[in-house]
Amino acid sequence: AVVSTQSTGVAESSFYKLMFFYHVYVILHRFFYPMVAEKDSVFGGEWKYLTHWNAMIQIAYYICSGFIAMQQQLNESTSKIKGYVFSCLVFPLAVFVVTVFWGLYHINPDLVIDPNVQFHETTWTNHMKHTFVLFAVAAEVAIVEHVYPPKLLGSLIAFSVAGAYMVWVHVIYFIDSFWVYPILAHLELFSRLLFCFSIIGLYQAYHLIGRALNAKLHGGKIKFIKFESSIV
16 A cells, blocks of 8 residues: 555654654663663773664664654755664664674673673663664664665765774773673684674675665665665
């Protein structure tokens, strides 16, 4: 069935308002229940963890999107920026955090959670960080048609985001001899480089999956600013 432009607008507005209020709750929850215990004095604090980066990026994105939805205004430049942020950062990062965390966790929890670091963790908190974020971006892909960057530019941005985080992980290790993710301590240099490039490749793949889903769910075209181009 074809959804009218008006009903789609209502769905988008309602979704972003819901996400706005949810992420206000997330802010309050994270304030009272920090992810890492106070005794963690390793360089970077909570900003060592991709989960924390993902949470902060989602909070900022959905708070801003909620304000925009309440004002019921979305000009061309705002739409472009919002689409770029979602396609290259919000969507692939959320999918990456969920799939990598739970994938490694089911193999061995110690590969992603350092047993020597005290975490304030409840089942609800864990799922809020590592599960719900996937449902949020999946719902947005289904409801909202995004303006995607040209393929090359989008791929370069996605590569830069993933590469920058892998560099950050190594900076933390060189400063404090602490591997953010314990699996890295078990790898030799070549294996670690291979692992890092695999991570970057996986992030890139999630960016492309988001692009494909956007095209498939919204008429088979990827919407650019002044023209439309098929995904192929």
